Amino acid sequence: MQFLVQTKPYPDEALESYLLRLARDNSFDGYSELADVLWQWLAEQDHELEGALPLELSKVDVYHARQASSFRIRAVKLITQLADVNAVDILGLAWRRSNFKFGNLAAVSRNELTIPFGLLRTDNIPVCIKCLAESSYIPFYWHLKPYKACHKHKTQLTTRCEECHHLIDYRASEALLECSCSCKLTCSEQLNDADFKIASALVSNNSQKIVGLISWFAKVKQLDISDADFNRAFVDYFSTWPESLTAELDLLTNNARLKQLNPFNKTKFNSVFGDLLRDCQIAATSNRKNKVLDAIINYFVGLVDSNPKAKHPNIADLLLCTFDAAVLLNTTTQQVYRLHQEGFLNCAYLQKKHEHLRADSHVFYLRQIIELQQAFAAEKSQIKKQFIAPW
Ligand SMILES: [Zn+2]
Ligand SMILES: [Zn+2]
Structure with a gap:
């Protein structure tokens, strides 16, 4: 054949x-x-x-x-x-499954681009009528949820059929310019400039920097990327970066002070900041840069500096679990155990002989982790840090 x-x-x-x-x-x-x-x-x-x-x-x-x-x-x-x-x-x-993960989100790769799996559209593929008039094929980026306007023609993609109002999917209709109801597709929507900005970024050399950020933003704000105003919210939030994040963290810090029940050196970091550190890993790029993590570390460096160690515990004495400590140190949980065994990190309570620390037990002081982070900051690199003792 x-x-x-x-x-x-x-x-x-x-x-x-x-x-x-x-x-x-x-x-x-x-x-x-x-x-x-x-x-x-x-x-x-x-x-x-x-x-x-x-x-x-x-x-x-x-x-x-x-x-x-x-x-x-x-x-x-x-x-x-x-x-x-x-x-x-x-x-x-x-698109193939990738070994890389955006935090706990699975990833897929196509050539050089690795994206969170959840960014691929599932039940519809909108189209640019003008692009299809020029060449009759579907580019891969129309399959991406945040790509909503054509970066070449500065027009919104056509998402629904004018006639039957169903979502368009050429994979179901097996036709490029026709809906499943066999009506011709038309374009009528007004251009949303945030959609145009995001579309241009997604096809640029910077696409790898933005895909994790989009998924992170959707997760922490509990937004659906497919919503019509998602890209607007995303662009607005990052137009005042990192102040937008700092203001949110300041609010959590102040609330913790107002509602404090236990001394801060007996309070879990997560009870104040929730899944901040776990979630921020979603924003990683596949070469291990993370703009959100960098901003979070800067915030806590400032917090520790403005709350020096004193007789009475303060907000900088919160307790981190091993997992979150590893995120802040940009290393693995095994390395955190090793830092503890080798005396770089104190444990908040007296351990029993041969007792193993669990990844989710809150035993490390935020202050100490941040100080250690700064001590090793000089050797900032793109790969996960290896803390090797000098002997
Ligand atoms: Zn187009
Ligand atoms: Zn139709």
Whole structure:
């Protein structure tokens, strides 16, 4: 079997878009019909590949395949042979699961870009009518939830069909300029300049810096990225960075002072600042820079400086768990244990012999962690710090 027409991929094309075009170019009704034919053919070539290619276009990308992703890759490679195109070029269109994590959020990668998995649209893909009029394919960034306006044409993407008001998804309709109800798509929405700013950032060289920040902001503000005003809220918040964050932390600090029940050296950090440190890891970039963590550390350096150690415990004497201590020191929990064993860090209570510290027990003083952070700040690097004792 061989395809008659060799459809070439666009470098920024989505895999689903390519497969749909490949099917159309070769006179199939759409992807589903092509997949139906391929299903049988793949199974004949290699019995492991039976079912490796789904019949629905929305399920075809590699990250959907989970454990079977190697079969999916093999199936896609076989298709590239039939289409007589370079396998590397086609596999480069796919989103794959990444080993990197944004805090506790799973990630997917496409070429150089790694994003939190949750940034991929699931049930709709809006389109730019003008882009489609110029070249008939879907770029991968239309699949990203925060990409809502076209950075080339300065217009909002079309999200809903004017006729039936359903969300648009070319993977369901298997048509680029038509809704599932077979109505022609039109564009009418007014440009939102925050959407335009975010869209331009997402396709720039800085895209890696912004994807974690977007997911972090959505998590801590409990916002849905798909909401129409999400990008506006995000742009406004970061236009006064880091004062926007500092003001929030000041409020928490003052509330803690007003509502204090126990001495601060017996109070858990989390009871004042919640999941601040755990959440901030979402904002990391895949080369381990973290703008939010940097601002948080600056804040606590200031807090410790303005609340020196005194007879009466103060807010800088709060207790951190090992996990949060590791976040502030930009290291692993094992390294924090080691710092404790080697006498760099005191434990807030007397340990029993052979007792192991648990990652969630609050035993380290915020003050000491911040002082240690500063002591090692000189060797700031992009990789996780290794605290190695001088002997
Ligand atoms: Zn456009
Ligand atoms: Zn419709």
